[in-house]
Amino acid sequence: MYDEPIIFSPGGDGKDENQGYDAFVPLIDSGISLYVWTNSKFLSLIIYTCKDFDEEKAVEVTKEFWKIKEVEFEGF
Numbered sequence: 324m325y326d327e328p329i330i331f332s333p334g335g336d337g338k339d340e341n342q343g344y345d346a347f348v349p350l351i352d353s354g355i356s357l358y359v360w361t362n363s364k365f366l367s368l369i370i371y372t373c374k375d376f377d378e379e380k381a382v383e384v385t386k387e388f389w390k391i392k393e394v395e396f397e398g399f
Contacts (some may be wrong), residue, residue, distance in 0.1 A: 325351050366391075 340362050348355040353372040357364040360366070368385055378398045386394055 325349050 327348045330347060333342060335342070341360060343359040343361040344357070346355075346357040346359075348390040350372075353374070355371070356367075358367040366389060369391075370381060373391045378396070382394060382396050385391065
């Protein structure tokens with residue numbers, strides 16, 4: 324990381340269904356963005372990397388950590 328992770332929360336501003344967190348982890352030549360809507364029980368995770376990594380393992384670790392039952396993902 325080239326800096327500290329950043330986490331934002333609207334703290335009640337905006338619509339109830341959009342409440343949650345936005346987070347960013349700044350990685351050198353890469354980055355991780357996370358958006359969590361707590362009331363909708365939804366999250367979007369984006370991992371940018373210039374290195375090869377196991378996409379299936381990343382999905383499994385994410386599912387286990389967040390206790391997710393249903394996942395859609397796309398690699399490119």
